[in-house]
Amino acid sequence: MTYSSRSRSAHGKERGTRAFRFGVSLLATGSRSAWQRKARQAEDLGYDVLLVPDHLGMLAPFPALVSAADVTSIRVGTFVLNSGLYRPAVLARDVADTDQLTDGRFELGLGAGYQDADFKAAGLPLPSRKQRIEQLARTVRQVRRLLTSADHRPMVRQKPHPPLMIAGRGARMLGLAGREADIVGLPLDAGVKPGTEPERALAERVALVRAEAGERADDLELNLLIAGVAVTPDRPDLPALRPFLPGLSEAEILRLPNVLLGSERQIAEQLRHLREAYGISYFSVVEPHMAAFARVIAQLR
Structure with missing residues (x-):
């Protein structure tokens, strides 16, 4: 864990200030050469983590990440x-x-699944x-047990296991993330409901996560999806955002903390x-914002 200075939270508690990290989710592979060219572009633009989502009909995460x-x-x-x-054993x-194949550079992000289409496509x-949250909790426990076992084959490169991210929207999901994860992924709508x-x-979502984490709260890395x-x-392109932010008005969407408007410096x-x-x-x-957000990253290095 990298800390660069000391600061105080909104609640007055002193804590370490983590160095910024920036990730980009790439959405399509194409040919091997095209995919690897895109991966190199993400690195050249200043991103720290190359990410892949998990939806049937899109790219397969593990081979894409190794490539x-x-x-x-x-x-x-x-x-x-x-x-x-x-299945936990297959996932582990x-x-x-x-x-191993990424030389210990892999980070495991898990969620409970939310798209009916993915479950239907899988039969x-x-x-x-x-039930989905309970299944996720069982998977986390079993995968962690397997990866930290001296008898498990293959063995992980990172010890005790690769960093675990849990991402979700509701209180139960974020509570689980606070208790179990190394990285907590905050939701696309930043926890905002109409009229709030x-x-x-x-702030309330972050406070919930930290309360559930207890003594390990300052060890958590918090992620916000832009x-x-x-x-x-x-x-920004509001028609593209509305399907993912149902119930929020245009004004509310524009005021979300993770809708970024202005100059690079702002x-x-x-x-x-x-x-x-x-x-x-x-x-x-996500990939459509990769080039624009890179201009902001340059301001923060």
Whole structure:
């Protein structure tokens, strides 16, 4: 864990200030050469972590990450695997081999799954939200037990196991993340509900995670998925955001802490504020925002 200075949280508690990290989720592979060219571009633009989502009909996470690691020196990770589609023993095997084949640069991101289409494509019924969270909790416990066992083959490169991210929206998911994860992924809507003040909602989500983490709260890395980036006076593409942010008005979407508007310097200051006030130091974007957000990264190095 890298700390660069000391700061105080919004609650007055002194804690270490983590160095910024920036991730980008790439959405399509194409040919081997095209995929590896895109991976090198992400590294050249200043990203620290190359991420791959997990939806059937899109790229397969593990082989894509190994291929990307072959031509880059940055870390790689899943953002995030649908735990409902994986048996723990099979997942532990794939995680361990991926960690070995990426020279210990792999980060395991897990979620409970939320898209009915993924479960249907896998020939599985969509469990209830409670059942999906319980399944995720069991998977985390079993995969961790397997990866830390001296008898498990293959063995992981990173000890005791690759960093674990858990990402989700609701209180139960974020509570699980606070108790079990090394990295907590905060939701696309930043916890905002219609009629609530956006930054207050985000602060409440962070407070929930830290309360559940207890004594290990200061060891957590907090990630915020960026919903939109417009490094100009223009607005981000709201039609592209609305399907992922149902119930929020245009004005509420534009006020989300993770909808970034303004100059490179203004957005950089916004991210510094989120780190200073709430301890959020790891920011990730999806591929369409990769080039625009890179201009902000340059302000923060």
